[in-house]
Amino acid sequence: xxxxxxxxxxxxxxxxxxxxxxxxxxxxxxxxxxxxxxxxxxxxxxxxxxxxxxxxxxxxxxxxxxxxxxxxxxxxxxxxxxxxxxxxxxxxxxxxxxxxxxxxxxxxxxxxxxxxxxxxxxxxxxxxxxxxxxxxxxxxxxxxxxxxxxxxxxxxxxxxxxxxxxxxxxxxxxxxxxxxxxxxxxxxxxxxxxxxxxxxxxxxxxxxxxxxxxxxxxxxxxxxxxxxxx
Amino acid sequence: xxxxxxxxxxxxxxxxxxxxxxxxxxxxxxxxxxxxxxxxxxxxxxxxxxxxxxxxxxxxxxxxxxxxxxxxxxxxxxxxxxxxxxxxxxxxxxxxxxxxxxxxxxxxxxxxxxxxxxxxxxxxxxxxxxxxxxxxxxxxxxxxxxxxxxxxxxxxxxxxxxxxxxxxxxxxxxxxxxxxxxxxxxxxxxxxxxxxxxxxxxxxxxxxxxxxxxxxxxxxxxxxxxxxxx
Amino acid sequence: xxxxxxxxxxxxxxxxxxxxxxxxxxxxxxxxxxxxxxxxxxxxxxxxxxxxxxxxxxxxxxxxxxxxxxxxxxxxxxxxxxxxxxxxxxxxxxxxxxxxxxxxxxxxxxxxxxxxxxxxxxxxxxxxxxxxxxxxxxxxxxxxxxxxxxxxxxxxxxxxxxxxxxxxxxxxxxxxxxxxxxxxxxxxxxxxxxxxxxxxxxxxxxxxxxxxxxxxxxxxxxxxxxxxxx
Amino acid sequence: xxxxxxxxxxxxxxxxxxxxxxxxxxxxxxxxxxxxxxxxxxxxxxxxxxxxxxxxxxxxxxxxxxxxxxxxxxxxxxxxxxxxxxxxxxxxxxxxxxxxxxxxxxxxxxxxxxxxxxxxxxxxxxxxxxxxxxxxxxxxxxxxxxxxxxxxxxxxxxxxxxxxxxxxxxxxxxxxxxxxxxxxxxxxxxxxxxxxxxxxxxxxxxxxxxxxxxxxxxxxxxxxxxxxxx
Numbered sequence: 001x002x003x004x005x006x007x008x009x010x011x012x013x014x015x016x017x018x019x020x021x022x023x024x025x026x027x028x029x030x031x032x033x034x035x036x037x038x039x040x041x042x043x044x045x046x047x048x049x050x051x052x053x054x055x056x057x058x059x060x061x062x063x064x065x066x067x068x069x070x071x072x073x074x075x076x077x078x079x080x081x082x083x084x085x086x087x088x089x090x091x092x093x094x095x096x097x098x099x100x101x102x103x104x105x106x107x108x109x110x111x112x113x114x115x116x117x118x119x120x121x122x123x124x125x126x127x128x129x130x131x132x133x134x135x136x137x138x139x140x141x142x143x144x145x146x147x148x149x150x151x152x153x154x155x156x157x158x159x160x161x162x163x164x165x166x167x168x169x170x171x172x173x174x175x176x177x178x179x180x181x182x183x184x185x186x187x188x189x190x191x192x193x194x195x196x197x198x199x200x201x202x203x204x205x206x207x208x209x210x211x212x213x214x215x216x217x218x219x220x221x222x223x224x225x226x227x228x229x230x
Numbered sequence: 231x232x233x234x235x236x237x238x239x240x241x242x243x244x245x246x247x248x249x250x251x252x253x254x255x256x257x258x259x260x261x262x263x264x265x266x267x268x269x270x271x272x273x274x275x276x277x278x279x280x281x282x283x284x285x286x287x288x289x290x291x292x293x294x295x296x297x298x299x300x301x302x303x304x305x306x307x308x309x310x311x312x313x314x315x316x317x318x319x320x321x322x323x324x325x326x327x328x329x330x331x332x333x334x335x336x337x338x339x340x341x342x343x344x345x346x347x348x349x350x351x352x353x354x355x356x357x358x359x360x361x362x363x364x365x366x367x368x369x370x371x372x373x374x375x376x377x378x379x380x381x382x383x384x385x386x387x388x389x390x391x392x393x394x395x396x397x398x399x400x401x402x403x404x405x406x407x408x409x410x411x412x413x414x415x416x417x418x419x420x421x422x423x424x425x426x427x428x429x430x431x432x433x434x435x436x437x438x439x440x441x442x443x444x445x446x447x448x449x450x451x452x453x454x455x456x457x458x459x460x
Numbered sequence: 461x462x463x464x465x466x467x468x469x470x471x472x473x474x475x476x477x478x479x480x481x482x483x484x485x486x487x488x489x490x491x492x493x494x495x496x497x498x499x500x501x502x503x504x505x506x507x508x509x510x511x512x513x514x515x516x517x518x519x520x521x522x523x524x525x526x527x528x529x530x531x532x533x534x535x536x537x538x539x540x541x542x543x544x545x546x547x548x549x550x551x552x553x554x555x556x557x558x559x560x561x562x563x564x565x566x567x568x569x570x571x572x573x574x575x576x577x578x579x580x581x582x583x584x585x586x587x588x589x590x591x592x593x594x595x596x597x598x599x600x601x602x603x604x605x606x607x608x609x610x611x612x613x614x615x616x617x618x619x620x621x622x623x624x625x626x627x628x629x630x631x632x633x634x635x636x637x638x639x640x641x642x643x644x645x646x647x648x649x650x651x652x653x654x655x656x657x658x659x660x661x662x663x664x665x666x667x668x669x670x671x672x673x674x675x676x677x678x679x680x681x682x683x684x685x686x687x688x689x690x
Numbered sequence: 691x692x693x694x695x696x697x698x699x700x701x702x703x704x705x706x707x708x709x710x711x712x713x714x715x716x717x718x719x720x721x722x723x724x725x726x727x728x729x730x731x732x733x734x735x736x737x738x739x740x741x742x743x744x745x746x747x748x749x750x751x752x753x754x755x756x757x758x759x760x761x762x763x764x765x766x767x768x769x770x771x772x773x774x775x776x777x778x779x780x781x782x783x784x785x786x787x788x789x790x791x792x793x794x795x796x797x798x799x800x801x802x803x804x805x806x807x808x809x810x811x812x813x814x815x816x817x818x819x820x821x822x823x824x825x826x827x828x829x830x831x832x833x834x835x836x837x838x839x840x841x842x843x844x845x846x847x848x849x850x851x852x853x854x855x856x857x858x859x860x861x862x863x864x865x866x867x868x869x870x871x872x873x874x875x876x877x878x879x880x881x882x883x884x885x886x887x888x889x890x891x892x893x894x895x896x897x898x899x900x901x902x903x904x905x906x907x908x909x910x911x912x913x914x915x916x917x918x919x920x
Contacts, residue, residue, distance in 0.1 A: 045459030074458045102428030105344040114795040115860045116786045133442040169439045170345045198792030209859045212823040228764045229735030275689030304688045332658035335574040363672040399669045400575045505919030534918045562888035565804040593902040629899045630805045
């Protein structure tokens with residue numbers, strides 16, 4: 001595990017705070033080194049301003065702590081389930097950002113209502129099912145990851161095209177090829193959820209944008225013929 | 231009364247301002263030294279930026295000023311009633327944070343709509359009754375405390391598991407084992423109230439989360455088998 | 461006209477910006493020296509960060525410019541009408557703060573829904589009538605002031621107990637014994653309007669607080685037996 | 691193309707960020723030198739804090755890059771269509787500011803609900819039609835500009851009196867005689883949209899302000915007899 005990856009994890013966790021996505025210690029970022037299969041993650045309950053590469057925890061994909069004196073984030077098993085199943089992702093972010101969390105709490109997937117959404121998420125951000133009482137009792141964080149993977153399989157979603165999910169009763173997870181992209185997706189998700197709340201206030205019957213607009217906008221920024229950026 | 235406790239009270243009052251929970255001078259924090267039975271509290275109407283240990287007021291549980299040249303917060307008697315009846319608490323916070331205050335004004339308890347809430351409050355944050363005209367005329371702040379204690383007794387609530395209350399027509403109080411925890415509970419309450427407002431916009435008929443999720447999430451952070459934090 | 465009063469006017473105008481009450485140049489503060497009958501007011505359209513005592517404009521109560529190289533605020537005649545009729549006030553503030561402006565635009569007076577409101581405004585903040593086309597054509601800003609004074613006379617309101625008004629189709633004015641108090645009233649009005657919006661979302665049929673609570677809370681901070689502050 | 695214009699474009703793009711109108715890289719500002727017919731515009735996908743005159747891209751009105759090593763904003767063709775058709779404008783701004791975008795997403799023009807709006811926009815801010823699938827496939831950004839120009843022609847709107855438009859399913863564009871005015875119009879549009887959302891919550895049937903108030907307020911700040919500012 002390189003110092004560089006730990007440094008990225010520190011910066012990304014601190015970006016959650018500075019971008020207003022989290023209050024208190026309500027969020028965490030991890031990143032994986034695919035060569036070694038090691039994951040660097042925030043220590044549990046440590047304030048963002050105290051984070052530094054030396055207190056980042058390193059675990060393997062079986063959740064053994066490999067490096068670090070602190071306990072890893074209580075959400076670590078959820079992160080690991082995502083890394084094990086979504087082989088193309090390099091970083092995972094969990095927040096309780098308010099507008100996205102409102103969709104989780106209300107039990108509503110986040111429909112694509114405009115091009116801001118289409119620029120980042122190829123269609124409706126899905127809502128993973130609630131866990132059963134048995135799953136909660138046995139291994140809450142592991143089955144949280146399982147419910148996400150199940151949701152993506154059931155809907156035939158590609159985690160590269162849809163780098164976000166809403167957990168029923170809980171809050172969102174996002175991911176990306178690296179920590180910067182994963183945090184950007186958390187910011188984009190929160191903004192899209194905020195805009196959706198206001199859009200529904202103006203028109204409670206609002207329908208998603210037409211498929212051809214979704215496709216055009218998504219492909220402007222992603223895929224083979226993308227022409228956004230340098 | 232140690233300087234240390236006064237210093238904590240200064241910091242916690244200033245944290246109300248920096249965390250955006252209060253405008254003007256609409257909030258106050260106190261802390262109790264259980265050995266001496268003395269309470270350190272914000273002076274009334276003094277701007278947060280002017281606070282320092284030397285202008286913090288010290289009162290005993292009978293509301294006699296023991297130290298300090300200033301008048302204590304006009305809400306002091308409410309704080310004292312809480313310290314007298316909730317023996318496990320070490321600090322009390324009062325704010326008019328906007329979303330929580332909206333629930334107070336609307337006369338609605340704050341149902342537990344998600345795990346953000348369950349991480350901090352074990353169930354619905356209760357609404358204390360309005361005071362009678364006679365109580366108001368006789369001793370407004372004292373009876374405010376009485377209404378909180380009555381509410382907790384009537385509902386069989388443990389102030390450790392439920393460190394917050396909404397006052398009818400007024401605003402919230404929170405508490406905790408120390409000033410840091412009590413302020414964190416004010417921040418959590420405001421965020422949960424804000425998320426609840428947005429969740430109800432999406433689904434006005436929304437029900438509280440299932441009991442087993444509430445229990446799992448609360449116990450993840452609190453109680454004998456808590457595994458959150460270091 | 462003393463430098464001190466001009467300095468207070470500079471600070472109060474800048475406080476509108478730093479407290480988030482105004483965008484661009486959408487607000488102005490004035491103060492009156494009752495001995496000389498002279499009013500210091502913001503120059504029109506000048507950014508808040510460029511204000512200094514030397515560019516504050518001084519006018520008399522008949523709207524003659526007495527000092528200053530700049531044109532006074534385009535709202536000056538409204539300020540003057542308030543000073544001429546409300547003899548107890550020392551400063552006037554105009555903003556387009558968003559939540560209060562929403563009540564102006566929706567044509568609704570701001571009912572007293574909680575003690576935050578009662579601490580600052582003794583009852584419902586009134587809505588002044590819209591101007592007629594003739595009044596607009598003849599002297600818009602003067603008749604804006606006239607509509608406020610008429611409103612207070614018609615409702616029998618005391619401008620000391622009710623230091624705010626909502627203008628139909630427009631935005632709020634507040635006032636106070638000095639610039640600090642007048643700006644505080646603008647902050648309080650915006651917060652009360654924001655809380656009211658959220659309270660009505662939770663309960664669209666919400667009624668004002670009982671009269672005895674209004675009275676108790678208002679008198680806690682104001683009047684002969686006030687016991688808030690030092 | 692002067693350094694001065696590039697410097698203005700840098701400052702205006704950075705003002706989008708500091709004024710809270712954009713997250714991530716969701717916005718861009720351009721300015722035109724009418725003598726040379728050259729347009730200075732933000733490079734695509736470059737963070738605002740990295741902008742400097744040397745990385746601003748210069749294109750002509752036929753969308754040939756004249757200066758600069760970077761690709762211009764992906765929205766450049768929309769800007770150019772506006773410059774070609776609206777001969778009086780000197781700068782164009784595109785944002786996804788949340789409240790204005792909510793109107794775009796909900797498919798609602800922004801009615802003039804108060805004098806804040808009337809001070810900046812002479813009447814209802816129009817909603818341009820959605821693009822057809824054929825237009826999207828052929829040249830998305832060009833036809834976005836075409837839809838705006840068509841909208842203004844169909845409604846008989848003067849782009850000087852109405853320096854803003856809402857794109858269906860997308861977000862707003864604003865413009866002005868220079869970058870400072872164009873950004874001010876983006877700020878004003880977002881504030882008016884936010885206030886409108888709150889006004890409609892209070893009164894879903896709210897009608898636009900009377901025509902004589904619109905006219906008076908608009909002309910107070912604009913046109914031959916304007917008396918706002920210095």
